[in-house]
Amino acid sequence: MKAGPPTNSEIVRWAGATIVAVALAYFFTDTFISPIRGCTEVPSCQEEFDKVKGLTSLNGYALCGLLTALVLEAVSLHFSYESARPVLGLINGLDNTFMPPVLLCITLFVLVLENLVFVCSASPWAVAASVDGAPVYTSIYCEWLVNVPILLVLAGNCALDRPSGEISRPLLVTNIYIVFAWTAHFIPSPFLRWTLVGVTFFMYGWASKDMVKWASSFREDVDPDVSGSHLRYASALGLIAIFGAYGIVYLSRLVGALTSYEEKVWYLCMNIGSKLIMLMLFGGIRSSRYHDLIVNMLVNTHFSFRRQVAVMDAPDGNGEQAMYKQLIEEGG
Numbered sequence: 654m655k656a657g658p659p660t661n662s663e664i665v666r667w668a669g670a671t672i673v674a675v676a677l678a679y680f681f682t683d684t685f686i687s688p689i690r691g692c693t694e695v696p697s698c699q700e701e702f703d704k705v706k707g708l709t710s711l712n713g714y715a716l717c718g719l720l721t722a723l724v725l726e727a728v729s730l731h732f733s734y735e736s737a738r739p740v741l742g743l744i745n746g747l748d749n750t751f752m753p754p755v756l757l758c759i760t761l762f763v764l765v766l767e768n769l770v771f772v773c774s775a776s777p778w779a780v781a782a783s784v785d786g787a788p789v790y791t792s793i794y795c796e797w798l799v800n801v802p803i804l805l806v807l808a809g810n811c812a813l814d815r816p817s818g819e820i821s822r823p824l825l826v827t828n829i830y831i832v833f834a835w836t837a838h839f840i841p842s843p844f845l846r847w848t849l850v851g852v853t854f855f856m857y858g859w860a861s862k863d864m865v866k867w868a869s870s871f872r873e874d875v876d877p878d879v880s881g882s883h884l885r886y887a888s889a890l891g892l893i894a895i896f897g898a899y900g901i902v903y904l905s906r907l908v909g910a911l912t913s914y915e916e917k918v919w920y921l922c923m924n925i926g927s928k929l930i931m932l933m934l935f936g937g938i939r940s941s942r943y944h945d946l947i948v949n950m951l952v953n954t955h956f957s958f959r960r961q962v963a964v965m966d967a968p969d970g971n972g973e974q975a976m977y978k979q980l981i982e983e984g985g
Contacts, residue, residue: 656816658752659806663817671798671828678836687784687841692777697786702777705788705914708921712771715925719768723761726932730754753811753935760800760928767796767924783838784846787913793920794835798828800924801896804931808864808888812938813871823860827896830856834903850907857900861893884937891934895927 659667683689692698734751741748770779770792781789802824809820830853837853840846868889875882902919905911911919 656810656814658749658810659817659820663821667802667821667824667828670825671802671832674829674832675798678832682836682839686845687839689839690782692780692782692788695782695786698780698782698788699777701786701913702780702788705917706775708914708917709772711918711921712768715921716765716768716772719761719765719925722929722932723758723765726754726758726761730758749811750939753807753939756803756807756811757928757932757935760803760931763796763799764924764928767792768921781839784841787838789835789838790917790920791835793917793924794831796924797831800928801827801831804892804927805864807931807935808892809867811935812885812888813867814874815867815870819863819867819870823863826856826860826863830854830860837907850904854900857896861896864889864893881938884934888931888934888938891930895923895930899923 679689692702730751733754737751774780777788779790779792781791783789805820805824805827809815809823810817833849833853833856837846837849840849868886871885872882899920902911902916902923906913906916
């Protein structure tokens with residue numbers, strides 16, 4: 654049985670838990686550990702930000718590409734919905750095929766807002782200063798807190814048909830470790846900072862284990878004849894790999910292997926690349942679902958017709974049998 658989409662109450666609960674985690678992390682860090690300073694208050698951070706402002710043109714190109722992808726996806730969604738609306742109540746499961754493109758449009762829109770912030774920011778008003786005076790791009794973490802749960806819903810619920818109860822834990826764990834990753838930039842004590850980083854990667858492994866279970870459960874439950882199964886497995890396993898790549902970039906910046914400029918370039922490319930990959934992936938999944946719907950309709954129609962013929966050919970008499978055959982041939 655296919656799982657339904659998350660309910661409004663579940664979405665509110667996920668959003669509420671994330672907001673509470675952000676508020677507590679900010680309050681506890683700013684009050685008891687070290688004041689969180691804006692980048693304009695720290696000369697070294699302002700200097701680093703001025704160097705990274707050269708990326709504004711790159712963000713502008715990304716903004717144009719994302720707007721194009723958003724418009725194309727939204728127009729495609731609109732015409733697909735309009736063409737399918739007359740039969741939405743007649744074909745079981747057809748309405749669920751529109752949830753992934755809606756979620757993908759939301760992720761693209763959030764990315765557009767993120768790059769718009771970078772393009773329009775002449776000063777680092779949305780940037781904080783880490784304990785070593787480096788810029789921390791809070792808007793990137795905010796984008797993750799919105800888009801990463803959407804990607805998890807796409808992979809777990811839309812692709813692998815997992816119920817919301819199986820999605821809740823890895824989704825909340827992932828959002829909490831994103832908050833921890835942001836908080837670690839502002840902890841002066843190396844011991845406490847790296848302890849929190851270690852907890853962050855432990856939580857990443859915990860959430861990844863749940864995501865592997867999604868794929869295993871789907872493999873056990875799914876009919877082997879369902880088309881596009883390999884694409885559905887890839888949606889969850891691919892996200893684990895992508896999140897791991899983000900972790901490598903994050904660690905490289907913490908240990909000084911990457912500059913803030915290089916970090917921002919990596920995050921920009923990975924943010925856009927991961928969403929475009931999911932966009933293409935769900936294009937294939939959507940096509941396979943349409944294929945399955947059409948095949949199921951044809952099979953059900955065919956066997957219904959065969960059962961009708963078998964009943965009508967019952968040997969109740971030569972006259973009745975001939976009459977039934979004639980009605981079938983005439984379409985009656």
